[in-house]
Amino acid sequence: QKEVEQDPGPLSVPEGAIVSLNCTYSNSAFQYFMWYRQYSRKGPELLMYTYSSGNKEDGRFTAQVDKSSKYISLFIRDSQPSDSATYLCAMIPYGQNFVFGPGTRLSVLP
Amino acid sequence: DTGVSQNPRHKITKRGQNVTFRCDPISEHNRLYWYRQTLGQGPEFLTYFQNEAQLEKSRLLSDRFSAERPKGSFSTLEIQRTEQGDSAMYLCASSPARGTRGYTFGSGTRLTVV
Numbered sequence: 001q002k003e004v005e006q007d008p009g010p011l012s013v014p015e016g017a018i019v020s021l022n023c024t025y026s027n028s029a030f031q032y033f034m035w036y037r038q039y040s041r042k043g044p045e046l047l048m049y050t051y052s053s054g055n056k057e058d059g060r061f062t063a064q065v066d067k068s069s070k071y072i073s074l075f076i077r078d079s080q081p082s083d084s085a086t087y088l089c090a091m092i093p094y095g096q097n098f099v100f101g102p103g104t105r106l107s108v109l110p
Numbered sequence: 111d112t113g114v115s116q117n118p119r120h121k122i123t124k125r126g127q128n129v130t131f132r133c134d135p136i137s138e139h140n141r142l143y144w145y146r147q148t149l150g151q152g153p154e155f156l157t158y159f160q161n162e163a164q165l166e167k168s169r170l171l172s173d174r175f176s177a178e179r180p181k182g183s184f185s186t187l188e189i190q191r192t193e194q195g196d197s198a199m200y201l202c203a204s205s206p207a208r209g210t211r212g213y214t215f216g217s218g219t220r221l222t223v224v
Contacts, residue, residue, distance in 0.1 A: 006152075008150060036215075041217070041220075042217050042218075043114070043201050043203075043216050043217045043218050044153065044201075044215050045215065046213065046214075088152050088153075090152070097143070097155045097158060097166065098153075098155065098213075099155075100152025100153050100154070101152050102150060102151050102152050103150070103151070
């Protein structure tokens with residue numbers, strides 16, 4: 001079993017839809033949780049950063065962490081064609097390096 | 111300083127040749143990381159530097175790979191005797207000494223070994 005699992009998609013939704021992206025993990029030592037967006041031929045860019053269980057909202061994006069279930073989610077409201085990208089979850093145990101999920105490819109259709 | 115810069119953006123090389131990539135981090139960041147990303151996968155950690163010291167290397171970093179950061183600023187990643195399995199995107203990231211929020215990736219160098 002990989003440390004971080006993520007449905008690779010592709011996921012296609014119509015413009016304006018609510019998108020739900022999820023990751024599960026097996027290492028209970030993970031303490032910090034991030035979501036990155038990666039456009040084609042570009043490096044990942046940080047979208048959301050969370051530490052504790054619960055929800056964190058930033059504009060159209062909400063990150064949710066459930067440490068008891070080892071499950072994290074990213075919700076995108078009012079999705080736009082410009083949101084079409086690969087979304088990577090990443091997590092890190094204290095003092096160590098990032099472990100990334102394989103990414104979910106999202107297409108938002110106009 | 112506009113971010114993490116990587117050169118070249120693309121490299122095509124024949125199997126068995128050596129290649130070298132360069133990364134220029136954000137100037138005030140003293141940590142620098144190298145990752146490898148293959149198609150359909152997330153980035154995989156290769157190695158990291160704090161200033162000029164290489165503090166950690168992944169088991170993915172075989173003897174054919176070497177990374178340097180001689181003056182604690184830019185870094186180079188060299189692959190000797192390239193193999194087709196080395197074809198990937200090589201990403202560099204940098205961060206400040208503390209915390210993970212400032213972790214910034216470059217656009218990567220895409221290597222194709224033919």
